Amino acid sequence: MVQAQTLSRNQQIVLDIIEKAKGPLKAYSILFNVQKKGINAPQQIYRALDKLIEMGKIHKIESKNAFVACRNSDCEISKATAFSICESCEMVDEISDVKLSKYLSSFNHKKGMKFKRFNLEFFGICKKCK
């Protein structure tokens, strides 16, 4: 079941770290950062990550095995995600584009599959790195 508002202690700790970060964070880097707070095992991180993803508070960047905070309040619980990723500095930016989102949400594959969710990752070189 997906909670609406309340975060558990570990979930809040993990979310705080991800939200403060400037870029995507990896699970074990989160772990190292919270050992002072009494979290010692990967399981504790991965469980918090799973719940935070379910709640739409964070997203996983699949091509990087890393996690970012959701910046879109309207990002309906991770059903439709899009990111731009810089191949030079590793920066990740969540794309919030209504037209794009509508276009993809209404896209249905010919072979008869009705989609429930999508994830789109764009790659390039960001403005800073150019």
Add this chain to the structure above:
Amino acid sequence: MVQAQTLSRNQQIVLDIIEKAKGPLKAYSILFNVQKKGINAPQQIYRALDKLIEMGKIHKIESKNAFVACRNSDCEISKATAFSICESCEMVDEISDVKLSKYLSSFNHKKGMKFKRFNLEFFGICKKCK
């Protein structure tokens, strides 16, 4: 440098297995399948996979850490990939839709990033599983 036609021995072995498979294959499952052919180490698999991806012969399904053969002759060396993925049977189908591809290829994020590549993964339940 990306080779045009010729595949090395290991590359051919790995490609054959992926092409014969009905669904996406994981690296270590490929490894177990080729040990009779004298390939013994993960490195040998991962090196072949890397080259095959560079050549556009296969694609990595990022959300599954698995690999599929490219079915589109026109899939310009993995610069623009889209897949439909069944969450029930794990089936993966490469989407070849010119309009979609054009739409996404011409999509540029507002913040000034010019994209070189994208990967899109749709999730749902396939016809068979419904």
Add this chain to the structure above:
DNA sequence: TTAAAAATGTTATATTATAACAAACGTTAC
């Protein structure tokens, strides 16, 4: 208040991927 659900703590292990180095192979240039 008690039963169920969710979250935690912990140890161990599975899975995915890369580092590092030496040897063999295949071109091409001379």
Add this chain to the structure above:
DNA sequence: GTAACGTTTGTTATAATATAACATTTTTAA
């Protein structure tokens, strides 16, 4: 031919990512 170069291969070791399993505690709600 053979030297020089880039690519592929073989191999051992290890790093990085993720889950299994089980006991306990906390929270929620009937």
